[in-house]
Each structure stands twice: as C-alpha cells, then as structure tokens.
Amino acid sequence: MPILTDFIPPSSAKALDLPTVSKGAPFFISFHASVEPNTGKPWCPDVVAALPVLREAFSPDHAPNVAFVEVGQRPEWRDPKNIFRTKWNLTAVPTLVRFESVDGTVKEVGRLVEGQILDRARLSKFISSREARI
Template sequence: MPISTNFKLPSSVNALDLPTETNAAVFIAFLASTDPTTGRPWCPDVVAALPHLRAAFSDSTGPEVAFVEVGLRPEWRDPSNIYRTKWNVNSVPTLARYERISGKPQEVARLVEGEILDLKRLDKFIRGSI
C-alpha cells in the first residue's frame, strides 16, 4: 500500500532507512493529528490537502508516503515539539522528499501548506522534477 499510517519515524533524518538506488525517494507527510471530537485533523490546511495527497499516492505501483501526525494543536504549538526540533517542520501540512545523497539520507525538497494543492507542482515534486 503506497500510504503508510503506521510508519515509525526515526529520531532524525540521518536515521532514515532509505533505498540505495539512485533517485529512490522516501516521502513523509507531516500532518495535524485527528481531533477525537470531530474525527478530522484539527488544521483546515491539512483537511484541504489530504484528498490531494491520497490521490497522488494511491497508485499501487507508485512511491510510498508515510503519514505522520504531529500532535493535537497544543502539542503542535509547543516549541519543543520533536517535529519542529528534529525534523524542521514548522507548518502543517508539510510533504518532504528524502533521498540518499553521497551515501547519507537527506531532505532534498518539500512542499508546505497550499503548495500541496497545486496538482502540477505536486506531481513534479513526486517525480523528482522540482
């Protein structure tokens, strides 16, 4: 399945287990957690982006994306939130692309908030054209 909701995020980018093939990418979508009272993410930008992310990664032969929830609003706003401090995520949604560069895992690109809604840009991002 190209969308993983049970991905175990390592402690840092350096600990990501990435494929060794050239241009092989791992995608992580950092998303607002689901509000238990509404059953939806608390962030309206995440609600808007989710259909686009699901559609973009729905092809069973395409790349895989890990959906990682960053916490409910109070957790997310905490400056010591691990996604802010270890992953440099300051906005949700954030879609990050990681590749192995000179043998080391590195973030090579990201789309943030409304950029994910631009379907042409999202497609180029996934194909590695951005």
C-alpha cells in the same frame, strides 16, 4: 498502496536509514495535524484540504512510498519544543518532505508546505521529478 500509515519516524531526519530510502527511489514523509477524537478529522483545516490531494497523488501502484505522520494535537504542535519542530525542522502543517539517498546518505532534497501541496501540477512534478529541489 504506497501510503504508510503505521510508519514510526526516527528521532530526527538525520536518523532515517537506507533501507527506508532504497535503490534510488525517493521516500516521502507527509506531516499532518493529528486527528481530533471528537470530530474524526485533523484539527488543521489546511491538512483537511490537503489529505484528499495527497491520497490521490500517492495511491497509484507506480507512486513512490509516503509515510503519513501526525505531529500532535494543537497544544502539542504549538509547543516550541515539539520534536517535529526541533528535530524535523517543521514550521507548518501539512508539510511533504522528499528524501533520497545521495552518495550513500539519506538527505532531504525538497519540501512542499501548506498550499503548495494543493497545486496538483506542482505536487505531481515534485513526486515524479528526479530534480525535486523546490
């Protein structure tokens, strides 16, 4: 399955390396609210709604790789100094970011945020399109 749940993100998007984004294939990172220990679910209802859609989209064998990354519990996420806010330029969860190798450098080429992920047609196009800049 191309869903990576044990991916440890580098300190920032600029630190993604070429082995992660290889051979022209896109690499995706899906940023989520962390799971609350007392409920077993993410604290953000938008993430709870998006996770089944994301799992479905990335589960086929032909789907590109995606890393699921948790951004922290609600107090951590709300901290303006949260690394995902400062180094990954996130303003909301869930956020799905597409990275590609462009001229030998890994670059972000698009992202879907919150409700955009629930639009299955838009998500499918974003995942499969060579021209994913949205």
